[in-house]
Amino acid sequence: MAVEVMTVEVAEATAKGLVAIGAGLAVGLTGLATSIAQFSIGAAAVGATAENKDMFGLGLLFTVLPETIVIFGLVVALLLLF
Amino acid sequence: MFKVQTMSRLLIAASKDQLDTIVRELYRHNLFHIEDFVESDEEEYEGYKIGMPLPGAGEVSSDLIRIRSIESSFGVSAGEVEISVRSGTAELTRKIESEFPLIEKEAMALIEEKNSLENTVREYGAKLAELKPFAGYTGNLEDLKGFEFFRVFAGHVSAEVGFNVPNESFYTTVNKKQFLIAVVPLENAGEAEHSLLDAGFQAVAIPDETGTAHARIEWYTQEIARLNNEIEAVKGRILAQKEKHAAFLVACDELLTAEVERKEAPLRFATTEETFVAEGWVPVEKKGALISDITSATGGKVYITELEYDPVNDVVPIEYNNPDFSKPTEALMDIYSRPQYSEFDPTLLVAIVFPIFFGFILGDVGYGLILLALSIYLRKMLKGEAGQKLLDVLRNASVSSIIFGVIFSEFLGFALPWDPIGINRHLNIGGHAASGHGPDVVLMLILSAWIGIVHLTLGRFLHMYNAMKRHHPGKHRTQAVMGQAGWILTMWGILFALWSFFALPIMPDLTGFPALVAGLNIFGILGAVMIIIGVVSIAQENVLELLELPTIISHVLSYARLAAVGLSSVAIAMVVNYMAIESLIQPQLESFSVVGIVFILLGIVVFLAGHILNTALGILGGGLHSIRLHYVEFFTKFYQGGGKKYQPFGKKRKFTED
Numbered sequence: 001m002a003v004e005v006m007t008v009e010v011a012e013a014t015a016k017g018l019v020a021i022g023a024g025l026a027v028g029l030t031g032l033a034t035s036i037a038q039f040s041i042g043a044a045a046v047g048a049t050a051e052n053k054d055m056f057g058l059g060l061l062f063t064v065l066p067e068t069i070v071i072f073g074l075v076v077a078l079l080l081l082f
Numbered sequence: 083m084f085k086v087q088t089m090s091r092l093l094i095a096a097s098k099d100q101l102d103t104i105v106r107e108l109y110r111h112n113l114f115h116i117e118d119f120v121e122s123d124e125e126e127y128e129g130y131k132i133g134m135p136l137p138g139a140g141e142v143s144s145d146l147i148r149i150r151s152i153e154s155s156f157g158v159s160a161g162e163v164e165i166s167v168r169s170g171t172a173e174l175t176r177k178i179e180s181e182f183p184l185i186e187k188e189a190m191a192l193i194e195e196k197n198s199l200e201n202t203v204r205e206y207g208a209k210l211a212e213l214k215p216f217a218g219y220t221g222n223l224e225d226l227k228g229f230e231f232f233r234v235f236a237g238h239v240s241a242e243v244g245f246n247v248p249n250e251s252f253y254t255t256v257n258k259k260q261f262l263i264a265v266v267p268l269e270n271a272g273e274a275e276h277s278l279l280d281a282g283f284q285a286v287a288i289p290d291e292t293g294t295a296h297a298r299i300e301w302y303t304q305e306i307a308r309l310n311n312e313i314e315a316v317k318g319r320i321l322a323q324k325e326k327h328a329a330f331l332v333a334c335d336e337l338l339t340a341e342v343e344r345k346e347a348p349l350r351f352a353t354t355e356e357t358f359v360a361e362g363w364v365p366v367e368k369k370g371a372l373i374s375d376i377t378s379a380t381g382g383k384v385y386i387t388e389l390e391y392d393p394v395n396d397v398v399p400i401e402y403n404n405p406d407f408s409k410p411t412e413a414l415m416d417i418y419s420r421p422q423y424s425e426f427d428p429t430l431l432v433a434i435v436f437p438i439f440f441g442f443i444l445g446d447v448g449y450g451l452i453l454l455a456l457s458i459y460l461r462k463m464l465k466g467e468a469g470q471k472l473l474d475v476l477r478n479a480s481v482s483s484i485i486f487g488v489i490f491s492e493f494l495g496f497a498l499p500w501d502p503i504g505i506n507r508h509l510n511i512g513g514h515a516a517s518g519h520g521p522d523v524v525l526m527l528i529l530s531a532w533i534g535i536v537h538l539t540l541g542r543f544l545h546m547y548n549a550m551k552r553h554h555p556g557k558h559r560t561q562a563v564m565g566q567a568g569w570i571l572t573m574w575g576i577l578f579a580l581w582s583f584f585a586l587p588i589m590p591d592l593t594g595f596p597a598l599v600a601g602l603n604i605f606g607i608l609g610a611v612m613i614i615i616g617v618v619s620i621a622q623e624n625v626l627e628l629l630e631l632p633t634i635i636s637h638v639l640s641y642a643r644l645a646a647v648g649l650s651s652v653a654i655a656m657v658v659n660y661m662a663i664e665s666l667i668q669p670q671l672e673s674f675s676v677v678g679i680v681f682i683l684l685g686i687v688v689f690l691a692g693h694i695l696n697t698a699l700g701i702l703g704g705g706l707h708s709i710r711l712h713y714v715e716f717f718t719k720f721y722q723g724g725g726k727k728y729q730p731f732g733k734k735r736k737f738t739e740d
Contacts, residue, residue, distance in 0.1 A: 057418035057713065064710045067643075068636055074646040075527060075639065082523040 023077035030073025037066035086427050086725070087401040088366040091117075091391045094376070095359045096384040102136060104360075105347045107379045109340065111372050112732025115363040115399045119352040133348030133358055142345060145178065146338040152189050153331050156324040160332045160736070161465050168739040169333040178334055185327055192323065196316045203309045210302045215261045215286055216295035218254030224292045226263065233271040235264045240282035247273050261286075333737040340733055347731065361389070363399050363728070394552055398423035400725035408433030410474030418713055419723025425548045428721060432712055435537070436475070437482035439708035442530075443648040444700045445486030445507070446655070448494035452697055453480035479704065494693055495655025505529070507649060511656040521652075526645035528588055534641030534715070535573065541719030542566045548720055561623045568619025573634050575612030582606035637715045644711075647703045651696060658692030661685075 045059030092114070096104060108114045121132055153159075215238075216223065226234050239262045243251070247270035252263045262283070266274040291298045352359045364372055373386050391398065400420045402412050404427075411433035421427045444450070457477040464470055487493065491502040502508070510520045546566045553559035581592040582605040595603035602610065620627050666685030670678035717723075 054419075060417075061710075061713050064706070064714065067710070068640050071640060071643045071646060074650070075642045078523045078527070078646060078649065082520055 023080040026073045026076040030070045034066045034070040087403040089363045090366045090369045091389040094386050100380045105344050107376050109732045112730050114731045116350045116731050117361040118350045130352040133351045133353040136345040139345035142341045149334050155193050158328045163328050163332045165329050192320050199313045206302050206306050212289045213299050215256045226288050232265050237285040243281040336737045393424045399728035401728035410471040413468050413471035420725035422725045437479045440479035440704045441482030441486035444483045444704035445490040446492040447487035449700050450480045450484035495659045507652050530641045530644040534638040541716050542570045545720035564619045565623030568616040571612045572616030575609045578605050578609030643707050654696045662689035
């Protein structure tokens with residue numbers, strides 16, 4: 001049935017919508033992945049910093065490492081959208 | 083600049099009768115980083131022992147402890163006290179003898195008074211809690227005690243107690259729980275206890291009071307209120323004392339701390355029967371003044387010599403050597419790690435590049451002005467040195483943010499009356515959608531990749547520079563330098579290969595050349611050759627490094643956050659404006675009504691809350707991501723860190739003078 005009403009405009013709109021969903025998934029899923037990764041690293045980093053303040057720099061460094069994943073997601077989303 | 087302060091290693095030897103003079107002179111100069119002497123069995127250390135504190139150290143320490151105890155009971159801290167006139171040392175010493183005992187006595191008396199009042203309040207509070215359950219009992223409390231033939235039970239029960247012995251009971255409800263007072267003949271006490279146990283009886287002690295519970299409760303409540311007033315009065319007197327003596331106390335503290343540090347300095351020196359030897363570090367340009375002052379103070383009875391040291395393997399204390407502009411950035415370096423003595427000090431580079439990254443991310447005149455005002459305001463409020471440095475960094479960053487805001491033509495997400503210069507970050511949201519042309523996302527992504535490529539190449543070159551300085555000429559140095567060259571070649575080889583296949587904006591277009599071998603044109607082949615040479619060069623330093631090859635791409639792409647985080651901040655600002663102004667405020671202004679005022683107020687709230695949130699996110703996004711690019715992507719290419727902080731023997735005096 002859907003095939004019968006599918007005009008060019010509808011197809012274009014659908015494609016646009018799917019692109020937007022794809023972009024959303026790219027950011028959302030990579031965001032989840034990053035947060036899962038940062039969750040345990042962050043906890044450990046705070047613990048290490050509490051033990052020894054000099055660990056702060058290194059702890060921060062380790063904590064932000066997984067951020068690369070979500071940045072990739074964001075880049076993909078931006079490329080999809082624009 | 084780019085190199086930490088050059089240090090000289092000094093050895094000072096003299097006879098012990100010069101000890102006090104020399105220590106005083108060293109302390110006054112506040113330049114000499116003492117290398118602690120460690121006793122050792124090695125031959126060259128034979129006969130040397132750790133020194134003893136100078137005479138009088140014990141007395142001064144105990145004076146200092148007394149002063150600190152008064153300071154802590156008054157709640158005085160040196161950071162809070164502002165003084166107009168510094169106290170002279172001689173006068174202060176006299177005052178410590180004459181006035182301090184009086185102050186101490188007075189303070190002790192006040193503290194004592196306060197403590198005893200507080201204890202009484204606590205005691206009365208406990209009694210009050212004891213009395214509470216009996217509040218409903220109207221008889222005299224003393225009537226519940228002192229029976230010869232009866233036993234009185236008082237306590238909480240969960241249900242009414244079915245006594246099967248003669249008794250007289252009284253029930254009341256306390257805190258939603260039943261409370262029982264029961265009087266039972268002594269010979270039936272055992273049975274009564276059984277019944278009580280069945281009812282979940284929890285005994286409560288009968289207060290040792292005379293009169294009704296109600297009257298006693300009232301009396302105690304009044305007493306506590308009165309005592310609390312008295313405590314407030316004593317606190318006021320303590321505060322007055324604090325105001326009066328704070329300046330004196332912190333000055334004494336400073337004077338005596340200096341005295342104690344001086345008297346205990348020999349604990350860090352090597353001594354023999356008659357002489358002592360102190361070793362330490364001094365910034366090279368201040369060495370001359372220190373040596374000549376010590377020599378003249380001791381009348382030449384001292385031997386000072388400069389020792390040789392190995393700048394790479396010896397642990398040299400690190401003092402930054404930066405122009406004023408990059409001094410605040412030292413705080414960012416300290417968060418990561420101080421540079422080592424022989425390596426390149428990137429503080430100035432960070433001081434320049436960090437604000438640029440920050441501005442590129444948060445390029446908005448409005449947010450820039452807010453952050454500028456915030457950093458200047460907090461700078462006046464905050465006292466700590468590290469905090470002030472970080473605020474100075476924020477100030478520089480927000481200036482850069484304003485400059486980029488002018489380029490991007492942005493003010494709190496609105497467009498300024500000119501077109502963006504070069505890069506357009508305006509998204510198609512709300513009113514902007516009509517203007518068509520969305521943001522130059524691809525342009526921004528490629529520009530940030532370029533920034534990454536340049537930054538990382540620079541990092542690799544700095545590693546080469548460090549290797550040249552650290553290693554002596556030879557196989558080791560060549561390997562290290564070649565390895566880094568390999569990384570650069572591989573990265574640029576990949577770039578050449580890419581350019582020969584794809585034409586990208588703001589990157590060289592090398593696609594137009596005829597293919598020579600296997601579909602590769604001349605630049606494609608060049609790229610491939612560069613990659614191969616690069617990989618071989620990396621492998622010759624350390625084969626395991628090849629595992630890191632993917633980081634070439636991931637680290638460059640990581641710079642895409644410069645574009646991405648910035649765009650997300652613009653998006654939030656524009657959405658807030660769209661919600662607040664275009665959807666809530668504007669339609670109401672066009673057709674004015676009473677209900678409209680609510681919408682307008684709501685719009686203002688959304689506007690303020692949204693932009694406050696976005697400012698906070700802007701600091702986090704702009705600051706953390708910029709510094710992360712330095713810490714993770716840039717520093718891992720060359721920076722080692724782990725230098726020991728230069729801590730000269732001495733103290734900057736704030737409250738005292740000679």
